[in-house]
Amino acid sequence: GESVGLHLPTLSVQEGDNSIINCAYSNSASDYFIWYKQESGKGPQFIIDIRSNMDKRQGQRVTVLLNKTVKHLSLQIAATQPGDSAVYFCAENPTGNQFYFGTGTSLTVIP
Amino acid sequence: GAGVSQSPSNKVTEKGKDVELRCDPISGHTALYWYRQSLGQGLEFLIYFQGNSAPDKSGLPSDRFSAERTGGSVSTLTIQRTQQEDSAVYLCASSSVKGAYGYTFGSGTRLTVV
Numbered sequence: 001g002e003s004v005g006l007h008l009p010t011l012s013v014q015e016g017d018n019s020i021i022n023c024a025y026s027n028s029a030s031d032y033f034i035w036y037k038q039e040s041g042k043g044p045q046f047i048i049d050i051r052s053n054m055d056k057r058q059g060q061r062v063t064v065l066l067n068k069t070v071k072h073l074s075l076q077i078a079a080t081q082p083g084d085s086a087v088y089f090c091a092e093n094p095t096g097n098q099f100y101f102g103t104g105t106s107l108t109v110i111p
Numbered sequence: 112g113a114g115v116s117q118s119p120s121n122k123v124t125e126k127g128k129d130v131e132l133r134c135d136p137i138s139g140h141t142a143l144y145w146y147r148q149s150l151g152q153g154l155e156f157l158i159y160f161q162g163n164s165a166p167d168k169s170g171l172p173s174d175r176f177s178a179e180r181t182g183g184s185v186s187t188l189t190i191q192r193t194q195q196e197d198s199a200v201y202l203c204a205s206s207s208v209k210g211a212y213g214y215t216f217g218s219g220t221r222l223t224v225v
Contacts, residue, residue, distance in 0.1 A: 034213040043115070043202050043216030044154070089153065091213065098144075098167070099213060103153040 012108045019077040021105045023090035028071060030092040034099065035064060035075045038087045047075070047088075077107075085109045113137075115217035117203050123223045124193055132188040132220045136205030143186050144214060145178055146202045154202065160186065193224045 013019045025033070031052040036044035050057045050064045050073075057064050063076040073090050087106050091099040116135040124130050136143050145157040156170035160180040171177070175193075180186040190197055200221050204214035 036213075036216075041218070043204070043218050044214075045216070046213055049213065093213075098156070098159055100156075101146075101154040 009103065010106045010108070012110055013080050015082060015109050015111050016079055019075075019080045019084070019107060019109075021075040021077075021088050021107065023073040023075075023102055025071050025073065025090070025092045025100075025102075027092060027094040027100075028068075030094040032093040033064070033066060033073055034091045034093075035062075035073075036089045036091060036101075037084075038089065038104070040086075044089055080107075080109050082109045082111055115203055115205055115215050117201075117217035117220050119220055120218065121221045121223075123225060126195060126224055127192055129189065129191045130193055130222065132190075132201050132203075132222070134186045134188070134203030134205075134217060136184065136186070136203070137215055138184075140205035140207055140215070141183070142206045143180055144204045144206075145186070145188050146204065148200045148202055148219070150199075157188070157201075190222075193222075195224045198222055198224045 034049045035047045037047050038044040048059045048062050048064050050066050052068060055066050061078045065074045075088060077084055085108050087104040089101050089104045091101045093099050115137055118133045122130055141162045143160045146154040147157055148154050158171055158178045159167040175191045178186060178188045188201060200219040202216055202219045204216045206214045
């Protein structure tokens, strides 16, 4: 089966600092990746995506980096805010419509 | 509707009872997925419907689990003879063909088997 894993299950950062969440994926055929944010009691929500023909993509306060050589994704959140506290999942799409999700990293922002 | 709707939001049931969980996907989305999320865990794939094709049931953990999708829209996940290890949040998601922007998830049904 597919395996998408995260290096750190929990991360605590001070408000205003930058956060970096890492993810390793296993299928070199994956050509599309998404980061999701899941707040307590809610379903995961799309944050940002990246295709395999790119190595960096920026959104509002978020940046995703893709290193296909080592099959590694990261999510960078600039100027982390209390509202960023959530569980973050990476997901890979090797084929078709199905995505494979990692375990998640719980981000806690300390005011 | 504007998003994926799941009902009930919470369900407590006695061990051995059957439960039905409902999902209303986004109108026009042809793909529908069920995932299970245990406490502090990632998302475990259960089943996938795409249009009129036969569903991908490869993630269903046992024959106590089944799902159907009527008319290409609403889906029901049924768990028969529930066990305590079935306690989890059951998430439904839908997407358009070749899910650009991935899935849109519902808020889930929290199932507790006592």
